[in-house]
Amino acid sequence: MSEMRDMIVDVVERMLKEKVDKDLVDTVEQGHWAPELWDLFKENRMTAVAITEENGGAGGDIEDLLNIVRLTGKYAAPIPFTETTFANYLLEFTNLQVIEDLATYMLCPDQAFTLENGKLTGEAIHIPWARHTKNLVTLARSKDGTHLVEINLSQAEIKEATNLAGEPRDTVRFQHSTTSQVSAVLSPDKIRTITTLHTAFQLALMTGAIDKINDLTVQYTKEREQFGRPIHRFQLVQQHIVHLAGETAIALAAFNNVTEALLMNKQNSEVAYASIRFEEIIQTVTTIAHQVHAAIGTTHEHSLHQFTRRLWSWRDEGASTSYWTNLVATQLMESGDSLWGYLTPFSKSSPLLKVEG
Amino acid sequence: MFHLPTVQFTQEQEQFRLDVRTFLQEELVKGTFTSKCDSWLSGDDPEFSKLIGQKGWIGLTWPKKYGGQERSTIDRYILTEEFLAVGAPVAAHWFADRQTGPLLLRYGTEEQREYFLPKIVKGECYFGIGLSEPNSGSDLASVSTRAEKVEGGWIVNGQKIWTSNAHLCHYMVTLVRTSPFDGKSKHAGLSQLIVDLHAEGVTVVPIKFLTGEHHYNEVFFENVFVPDNMVVGEIGNGWAQGLAELAFERSGPERILSTFPLIDELIQELKRQNNLEGLKQASKIVARLWSLRNLSLGVAQLLESGNGEDVSIPAALVKALGTKFEQSIPEITRLIVQTYPTLDAHRKIDRFMAESILHAPGFTIRGGTSEVLYGVVAKGVIAQ
């Protein structure tokens, strides 16, 4: 990690540690809004990271931003930070104007709105934080193809709903509503990149939550005593600790490799592999954490569920694991190389590099 | 939780990978060797080792004055990956290259380095690992093979067991007790001696592996004289010296890739069958492999930068997770494609299946059992 990134990560982690506690997350889950936390992130220009300075951003790169997102996942920060920053990142990515206000996105191609003469029509579900944000960045389909569109949410009919973790996932309806900006038609490549980036943001959030669950669980095994000793002294509990540590280490390393690949603009399969692997990680981590915490972990009083419920929600948001499985399978089918050649691609391709299968 | 560094290969490193791969493919086509699973421990071929030696690919990281190439740990990682991915028979020189060389570079005398390293580099001098004894497996500090001081050297009596390839090896780094066992500090009084396996009083007796192959051995010592200049490092410091080897031993690609030839063949078979559903199932294996390789490379990078960070916990974790993965491959494969495993099968996938199934039980035992590693990792995590 760069020094600059170390510094950002440090500052953000301190902010989150100080400002986010279980009560705040509970309050927002009950439908309130956390203005102080949001303002703090905004004042510190964290919402402008990875937007270029000429477009009014704070500079920094996608790896910086994803690391902040990871931390918001680690503290279950109840604000639409991912939504606003990624929406803006996408606006810049598609050569549209970056916006200052709270924003969210809808990136599921199956739910694309209909775009006709600059007007948007249709309904989409599971839009994160729509009720609290001002602008929506969304996929929309015109007779020419798929676009990225920015539209003011004041024109929308919003029906409130939540995910398993009590995070806002609203239904949004437009009826001939006026768009603010419309991108050029997106190539299939560009849409795939958007899906890849979206998944990378989900992975960042999930990595943070996994890291936190590991911390909580290890800590608990030191505090909880039974039979006259801390429970980490029991070998079967130790086995849980090791499986948990293993999956957490794998998640962190996968995340770091994903962000680095994105930064170096390698359109490799890192995000796909990580996504497929996270499926198993989440199963293991949530099961073990609850088992080790036993009864106390099943209460609303304890904070464990704020992270496990988030993982159970986040893993189903964005492109599904079956999408990535299908992608890897198809690439393998089409690859003329051995599996080893496929896994260790060379940065400069040349016909020399083909290996007999 | 520890954050491991990521590794991006340089262009020179990619070129090196390509050179190694091209060479191995050519030799494979020529019939110099046959691909097999678990080739790093059960694929011994001294002729192949000499060929590798001629390429300068043994002792890759060692100083030039001993015949090495002074290349980086990551370069060696790449080389090892390429050997394992194609299932090349590298077992004969394996321990000398992976363990004995680094041990001598760290603790050996100049005389020992000058004598052994150039021979190892040529692929002509092989070392065995003499740790386990009949009554000392996981509890290694309890070894009872003893060495007594005499004029000019040491007299060794006792027995080692499970010594891989001792029948092919010239020497064995042997962990012995040089002062009596003390229950209060069990790790004291242990030393490492280089024993000439052809010396008087040494007897190597084969133990058949469950396949019937001759793989490991019992090694008996009856009043074997070991001269003073064959002591590695300090007398009494054997435990600490042995531990230092472990990070290298535990986290390399050989803890992930022992069954890689089978994975590769599974993918090729599914492609031939045009079986997209099968490939979807296999993509899980690919994702697991990728995620483990990230960890293993991260540890290699830490070892390379050598900034004193303790790598023993992540290294133990890599071995525990990696060996479980490689062990699972035949069981997953047989649910995706139909196979009939035999060691002399015509179909490559059937032969790789047979090799994998039969060798898999050892993966999570050799070099420290998973249970013991779990203990190491758990204690490390709790102490953080």
Ligand SMILES: Cc1cc2nc3c(=O)[nH]c(=O)nc-3n(C[C@H](O)[C@H](O)[C@H](O)COP(=O)(O)OP(=O)(O)OC[C@H]3O[C@@H](n4cnc5c(N)ncnc54)[C@H](O)[C@@H]3O)c2cc1C
């Ligand atoms: C293929 C192969 C090659 C080998 N090559 C070599 C070699 O070249 N040189 C060499 O010196 N050795 C070699 N070994 C031996 C290997 O290092 C030992 O088998 C290993 O250290 C375990 O010792 P053991 O078999 O005596 O099992 P034991 O230590 O008797 O263990 C039996 C069981 O008890 C468990 N157990 C033991 N202690 C604990 C504990 N504290 N907590 C929890 N569980 C525990 C173990 O995990 C295992 O499941 C080889 C082994 C194999 C399989």
